[in-house]
Amino acid sequence: MTDSQGEGGEEPSRGAAESVPPPVAAPGGPGDFSGGADSMFYGSAMPGPPAAGPGYGLPGPGYQPPLPYPPPARGGNTMLIVAGVLGLVVVLVVGVVIGFVASGGDGSSAAAGESAPEKQGPGTYSMSGVTNACDLVDPTPLTKWSPTPEGAPVHEETPQSPHSNGTLKCEVAYTSKTEDPLARFSLNEATMMVEAELADSEQALSHFCTKPARDHLQMGEISGLGTRGCWISELYGDLVESRTYRVEALDGNVGVGVRINLTREQGSPPVSWGELDAVARAQVRRTFDGLKQN
Structure with missing residues (x-):
């Protein structure tokens, strides 16, 4: 006779008041939740409380209730934010491209x-309205060096074909001659020739x-004189000095x-190259202005 039999030799029923404690889970085995929340979150299934059945009563001292379900992952919200930012970038790029095309592609469109x-x-430039080339010329500066006009101005016009x-x-000339042939500086002279040439292109x-x-x-x-300009100077002579100064300039279809x-x-009183340069440049600008159409 075993210890589990009573005096009458009968084995006690499993439905008696005495209950059998639940089995203790082996460490790391099924039903062991002592690993904390991480072992639950990353397991293949979320364990629940032990099912009631024959021989099982209230949980024993070794049982730990399951933790609540973890909060939903935030990855979904992050993806929505990233998608929204990308959508905004696409809209901005499309707007910039449309503006660039509308401005002609050179980025020079002005503000609204x-x-x-x-x-x-x-x-x-055009010479169509010029009948006398000397109308474009101001000979006044020459009188500073020789005061008396020498003959009438000479002009010539050849229409473009x-x-x-x-x-x-146009050519104008001034002299320092007087009625006294022995007058000092009577050989001094000042002349100016102005030429303009019009073509289909520069x-x-x-x-x-x-x-x-x-x-x-x-x-x-x-x-600073047209699109291209230059000066040319020449000096020769001894007892009577001859000094020549020329300014040429191009702009559009005229030289x-x-x-x-x-x-x-x-x-004779000295004359500097700077004085001649100032007079010549002023006359070039005057000729440009007289022929310009726009």
Whole structure:
């Protein structure tokens, strides 16, 4: 007879008041939740409370109730935010492209209500309204060196044709001669020749600002006068000095040249190259203004 049998030899029923404690889970085995929340979150299934059945009563001292379900992962919200940002970027890029195309692709569109500044380029010139080239010339500065006009101004106009450039020319001369042939500085003279040549393009005026083949000439570039400009100077003579200064300039379809010649006796008041340059440049601008159409 075993210890589990009573005095009457009968085995007690499992439905009696005495209960059998639940089995203790082996560490790391099924039903062991002592690993904490991490072992539950990353397991293959979320365990629940032990099912009631024959021989099982209330949980024993080794049982731990399951933790509540973890909060929903936030990855879904992050993906929504990223998608929203990408959508906004796409909209902005499309807007920039549309604006770029609407402005002509050069990025020069002006703000709303404002007009883009016009680009300044070479002008367009015509001699159609000029009947006397000397109307474009101001000879007054020459009187500083020789006060008396010598003859009438000489002018020439050749209209432009499909086969040749149009040309304008005017020459004025002043002298220091008086009724007294022995008067001092009576050999001093000042002349100015103004020429303009009109063509279909600036390429047809390539001979402007080309240095003549003479060794004693000096030449240099000029800025701020048309699209291209230059000066040419020449000096020779002893007892009577001859000084020549010429300014040439191109702008659009016209080339203009102004040449000043001075004859000076020894002892005459000096004349600087700067004085001649100022007069010649002013006359070039005056000719441009007289021929310009826009």
